[in-house]
Amino acid sequence: MFDRERWAEVLESIGKNKLRALLTGFAVFWGIFMLIILLGAGAGLRNGFSYNFRNTATNSIRIMGNETSKPWQGLPPNRRIDLEEADIDALRHAIPGIQHISGQYRVWRGNSTLRYGMNTGSYGIRGIQPEHRHLQHQTILQGRFINEVDEAQDRKVIVIAEDCRQELFKGGDPLHEWVSVNGIPFEVVGLYAFEAGGMERGQRSPVYIPLSAAQKVFNAKGLVDDITFSFADASIAGAKQAEQRAVHTLARRHSFDPTDERALWVNNNVENVGTIGRIFDGITAFLWFVGIGSLIAGIVGVSNIMLIIVKERTREIGIRKALGATPANVVGQVLMEALVITGLAGWLGLVLGVFLMEGVASVVPGSEFFRDPTIRINVALWALFALMVAGALAGFIPARRAAAIRPIEALRHE
């Protein structure tokens, strides 16, 4: 490999036929270039979609009450099912491997007015439990989130986000200030990071208060709008099982048919993520297939040219054999020439492809459909590996042809 003589001969041979080497190399260059672009585009799509899930625990299930569609034990259909605070504890005990659970009560099912001094703003008020922060990946920038003591003592505390701080406090320090929520004073204890994206784009941040306080202050009558919980077994089967346990538990408590799919609205994130993941796995496999296909076209080109080169140099190879070249010497020479052409062209394609995708990533703003179309280093390494295999394959047949040349060819007078 580091034989100077062999390098010299390979470069000599390529240098003598620059145009030929260039055209041959271009096919390989294009193959790798397209492979990188395809994989980059695939990664962009995948990144865009997974961005939508960034704030939600992926091993979680969210349940809301709905309306029954089947009669059950003498009860008529079309009954409204309302989830209650007591359901939270029931689920906590019913589901094995449960990690976090939180009910959520949306005060007045819409926006309420927040006031601090002369400043007012309209925000959605969410009564939640402390574990909510694990289910929604909440980042606390300042202060703290709603904790167990707040919940146990029905404390009138509130956690707001940056846009609310700007509006009510004009950028000042909000901690331990009191804001009025529909006329009732709450103490600000924390500032959390709110990222508007996906379906929430353009929306204002919600503000959080303890579920217990929300119940008391806003007269919720023990009802909750939804219950979210996460569990240890994040497999599809595990998620299905957790979902079924939850539905059965609630069916017993609220007297509806557990097979009634309309009674509850269930959003199983594991299933969502799993389905989307499988779709993208399929897309990625297809892109590899197409990319490798165009790479193979390049390889066939190189192989073809190398065959012609071997044919052209039959006499020279014969002379070399008469002078003591072993088949291994001859094979090494041809293989290396193929590897140099594919390696160099492919490397160029790889670098250009990666540069292009990096460029696209920095120019095109990320959206929920396309974001950061750059390939990971291990994918690039796989592409390089494919390239080296390509080079070796391209050289293999011509090299064998060359090794089979009999030195007697050189002696034959022309």
Place this chain on the structure above:
Amino acid sequence: MIELNGIRKAYRTGANVLQVLKGIDLRIGPGELVSIMGSSGSGKSTLLNIIGILDSYDSGEYLLDGMLMKGQTETENAMLRSRYIGYVFQSFNLIGFKNAVENVALPLYYQGVSRRKRHEQALAMLDRVGLKEWAHHLPNEMSGGQKQRVAIARALIADPKVVLADEPTGALDTRTSAEVMQLLTEVNRDLGKTVLIVTHERDVAAATQRVIYLRDGVIENAHLDPKSLTTAMDGVRVVNKPAGDVR
């Protein structure tokens, strides 16, 4: 040095079988300078190829320096060629994109000699054949006689025991032919190499110690005296065509 017993060789082209060598028995001792003559199609080039381990034979046995040459792998053949045999061809067979010194050094490359040493030895060998000033010229910048001297230097560089020359003067004019023959004679006399020359030309054969005369795949005379060549050849019509050797 070279011992052939009952060597037979046939070429098959489709349904036709052409028996080229029909039982060759031959002994060539170390340090001999021998020429092989014969008309076109007499099998002399095939014989040289078999002796040079460039071609196989069907039956009989060939001993080179006491070793039986039969059934080696191509890699072993490469080693044997590199150690024992130096070739000189009619059409020189220099590699066109390599200069004189690189061409001469090539056999040493396949013996794994370091680059610097190869270069030194090749220069010394070029000096010996009187072409030191031409060391960095490409073959197409040299005359036929010069090219053949480079080829002889290349044949000698790996210090082989046997030098095989197939029509070494076939592409040269009379004057340069004489120079090349002078050089080959010196190789035999001063370096003690066994030299075997296939030729059509009486002048060339006359410069050797012994002439082996081949006709229709058998040896007609293995000990022809070169001095008697002119008279001995009287009854033989030698067709002197430099190219188109039939095998």
